Amino acid sequence: MTVFDQLSLDGLRFNLTSEKNSAIPLDFFTPPSANSASFCLPNHSTTVRRPFPLSHGTTTLGFIFQGGVIAAADTRASAGGLVACPAVHKITPIHSHLVVTSSGSGADCMLWERILTREIRLYQLRHRRRLSIRGTAKLLSFMLHPFKGTEVCVALTLCGWDKESGPKLIYVCSDGARLQGDIFSVGSGSPYAYGVLDGGLKWSLSKDEAISLAREAVFRATHRDAYSGNNVDLFHITAQGWSQRKREDLKEEYYRDMEKRSKDRRGKIKRE
Amino acid sequence: MFYCVLGFGDPGKMKDYHYTGPVEHKFSPYAFNGGTVLAVAGEDFAIVASDTRLSEGYSIHSRDSPKCYKLTDTTVIGCSGFHGDCLTLTKIIDARLKMYKHSNNKTMTSGAIAAMLSTILYGRRFFPYYVYNIIGGLDEEGKGAVYSFDPVGSYQRDTYKAGGSASAMLQPLLDNQIGFKNMEGVEQVPLTQDKAVQLVKDVFISAAERDVYTGDALRVCIITKEGINEQTIPLRKD
Numbered sequence: 001m002t003v004f005d006q007l008s009l010d011g012l013r014f015n016l017t018s019e020k021n022s023a024i025p026l027d028f029f030t031p032p033s034a035n036s037a038s039f040c041l042p043n044h045s046t047t048v049r050r051p052f053p054l055s056h057g058t059t060t061l062g063f064i065f066q067g068g069v070i071a072a073a074d075t076r077a078s079a080g081g082l083v084a085c086p087a088v089h090k091i092t093p094i095h096s097h098l099v100v101t102s103s104g105s106g107a108d109c110m111l112w113e114r115i116l117t118r119e120i121r122l123y124q125l126r127h128r129r130r131l132s133i134r135g136t137a138k139l140l141s142f143m144l145h146p147f148k149g150t151e152v153c154v155a156l157t158l159c160g161w162d163k164e165s166g167p168k169l170i171y172v173c174s175d176g177a178r179l180q181g182d183i184f185s186v187g188s189g190s191p192y193a194y195g196v197l198d199g200g201l202k203w204s205l206s207k208d209e210a211i212s213l214a215r216e217a218v219f220r221a222t223h224r225d226a227y228s229g230n231n232v233d234l235f236h237i238t239a240q241g242w243s244q245r246k247r248e249d250l251k252e253e254y255y256r257d258m259e260k261r262s263k264d265r266r267g268k269i270k271r272e
Numbered sequence: 273m274f275y276c277v278l279g280f281g282d283p284g285k286m287k288d289y290h291y292t293g294p295v296e297h298k299f300s301p302y303a304f305n306g307g308t309v310l311a312v313a314g315e316d317f318a319i320v321a322s323d324t325r326l327s328e329g330y331s332i333h334s335r336d337s338p339k340c341y342k343l344t345d346t347t348v349i350g351c352s353g354f355h356g357d358c359l360t361l362t363k364i365i366d367a368r369l370k371m372y373k374h375s376n377n378k379t380m381t382s383g384a385i386a387a388m389l390s391t392i393l394y395g396r397r398f399f400p401y402y403v404y405n406i407i408g409g410l411d412e413e414g415k416g417a418v419y420s421f422d423p424v425g426s427y428q429r430d431t432y433k434a435g436g437s438a439s440a441m442l443q444p445l446l447d448n449q450i451g452f453k454n455m456e457g458v459e460q461v462p463l464t465q466d467k468a469v470q471l472v473k474d475v476f477i478s479a480a481e482r483d484v485y486t487g488d489a490l491r492v493c494i495i496t497k498e499g500i501n502e503q504t505i506p507l508r509k510d
Binding site: 027028029077079082084085087088089105106107108109110111150151152 | 390391393394395396397398399420422424425426427428430440
């Protein structure tokens with residue numbers, strides 16, 4: 001990456017490599033500004049305006065119950081008014097006991113997850129033990145801190161299982177927030193998902209009930225939010241690791257729901 | 273945001289255009305040069321196609337500026353958007369490919385090129401390359417692979433993707449014809465190479481009809497294990 005920088009053109013280079021931190025090598029090219037003496041982050045008005053929209057908008061959720069952690073998300077990536085991709089993976093496994101759900105700008109999430117995976121793996125190789133979920137969240141939060149105030153928009157929920165302390169759910173965002181909790185929903189569809197989750201979530205849910213609740217929450221959110229839709233991905237994390245449920249197209253669910261409603265309304269007996 | 277000066281006092285009267293004073297236009301380092309790129313992955317082949325028109329505003333700079341660039345014997349990249357950034361980006365990718373070849377003594381695979389391009393694009397997160405990239409090629413097992421990117425490096429492996437000015441028109445058509453989406457009772461046959469090439473030609477002819485920035489000629493690169501075969505087909509020139 002550094003040799004490439006020598007090929008790059010003039011302009012300020014924002015270099016995050018710090019010797020004492022043993023390298024998070026991130027070289028970002030910043031556009032040349034009139035006020036180059038101040039060398040500040042590119043968040044003031046002389047930043048070049050982008051002529052294209054980036055992908056944003058989503059519904060992701062995670063919650064803890066007696067059987068572990070459930071993470072669910074939709075699969076739509078929208079760029080402005082266009083659906084850039086209807087089948088994105090918003091839940092990414094980092095290691096066998098940690099998955100991260102991403103929300104915000106698609107490219108930012110993808111790259112920062114990659115950087116996080118790299119750092120976690122390096123930690124494991126150097127210290128011969130796996131970093132805890134809390135430690136992972138802290139590391140991510142500190143890595144994102146220099147970009148606070150810039151356009152980087154990342155809101156990740158780390159869902160995992162620690163050997164020492166059991167199930168964990170931590171929300172990290174590029175604004176600097178780092179919160180541990182039992183239930184989180186992130187994205188443009190999160191208000192709708194929260195409504196369903198708050199109504200149905202209990203600690204004593206069985207695995208199938210919890211999965212069904214998560215599915216329902218994402219389905220209702222995709223129904224009402226324009227920027228969420230297409231399919232639902234579901235991950236279940238236990239002490240044995242994560243397992244992924246087959247991706248499900250919500251279009252079928254919508255038609256089933258519609259048929260059920262029309263039958264209820266007409267008061268007909270359900271035909272077997 | 274424009275405010276109507278005449279307001280409510282004079283309904284129905286058209287606003288007069290008059291000189292409001294000197295207006296400063298900020299220099300924009302970006303320009304939109306148009307063009308459409310398409311890639312389709314088959315069982316043992318991949319197709320990358322692009323039109324060859326280079327336009328800016330109401331003018332056409334060139335009728336013979338294809339947007340497919342050959343990277344390796346098994347990978348072709350299509351870049352559309354701002355032509356200046358397309359050229360620089362392909363030069364940088366070529367340089368990185370050479371560096372990889374010299375350090376690792378092997379050619380980069382399609383998946384590796386895609387991952388590398390993602391980091392190159394993200395390195396310019398705060399002053400992005402205004403380029404919509406689509407990489408088409410064969411993966412290590414010889415199956416067709418298509419990787420589509422957004423301008424800042426988010427990428428995904430797909431079966432088919434359209435990018436560029438006519439992408440919003442072409443993508444639904446591809447969803448229907450190749451992905452068999454939004455249709456009922458249809459038999460899902462795998463795509464043969466001949467059918468795929470014919471489909472790409474038809475799709476570009478449709479795009480040239482409805483998108484002003486697409487036209488002149490179509491360059492199709494068909495990637496198989498035998499190598500890369502290029503064809504040029506004329507399109508509407510108006």
